[in-house]
């Protein structure tokens with residue numbers, strides 16, 4: 224490959240591809256992966272594409288002990304005319320560096336890593352599924368690799384990118400979910416790591432999610448960590464509320480993860496003449512508005528589901544049924560428009576997509 228010094232070692236025999244409908248999220252991986260190493264004094268070096276396979280790590284590698292690690296999540300889509308598209312990938316690269324910054328990991332060269340990702344996708348292009356709603360999920364991640372039990376930032380790292388074909392998030396079309404408003408556990412606080420995609424933010428939520436699921440909820444809605452008063456976000460989705468003619472989403476406050484889908488929804492709604500108000504919104508205010516019959520739609524936004532309508536919120540024994548458990552018009556229109564742009568069915572007026580070529 225030209226100029227990036229990328230070395231490609233191709234797999235000799237390609238793996239069998241999964242049948243459509245046999246792609247549980249994140250369980251099947253393609254033929255190749257990208258890797259690049261960081262060593263103190265040397266910087267990031269040895270970008271390479273190699274056959275997908277296990278990593279060998281020293282048991283003392285710092286990732287296992289202190290969790291210094293970050294990740295990203297994005298998707299590649301196949302168009303009806305056989306092209307392959309990425310959706311705003313430069314934003315994921317930028318966020319990866321933001322996460323690195325927060326977690327004391329040395330920054331990557333965003334353009335170079337994106338160029339290497341494009342090479343990887345070209346090599347494994349046959350793995351981008353074609354059926355409507357399917358895509359190739361892309362998982363870049365950085366781990367700390369120095370064998371050292373002393374608490375402190377690692378002096379070596381590995382960036383990897385792996386690819387996983389995935390089926391539609393909602394196989395039968397959009398389906399409203401029931402969400403538990405979490406009153407006990409905390410996801411993140413201002414000054415913490417909530418704005419970074421880092422491992423511990425997710426595993427620390429499992430306890431609350433398990434409790435919520437036992438009571439029939441699909442996920443939890445996190446409140447601010449100090450007062451448990453203001454709405455933040457869902458497990459791995461940002462959240463929006465349609466109240467009359469206004470759309471509201473919690474303002475980025477230093478503990479909410481800034482989603483690419485969130486930003487895209489705000490820009491899209493703005494272009495439709497429906498500006499989004501980014502502000503603090505208390506859970507109590509939302510339940511009051513609901514009692515007054517003013518909450519028309521609630522939806523989550525994230526790469527995995529794109530738009531996920533919320534049909535019911537449960538908070539301190541109170542239940543708020545939204546839109547009679549139905550899919551709101553705005554939720555449906557946003558879903559159709561964003562997935563339309565992502566899959567090349569609709570014209571990309573915003574210049575959001577990048578062709579893999």
Ligand SMILES: *Cc1c(COP(=O)(O)O)cnc(C)c1O
Pocket residue numbers: 296420456457458459460461480481482483484485524525526527
């Ligand atoms: C990834 C993520 C989101 C959604 O971000 P997208 O870029 O839209 O996928 C929202 N909240 C959390 C906690 C996340 O990890």
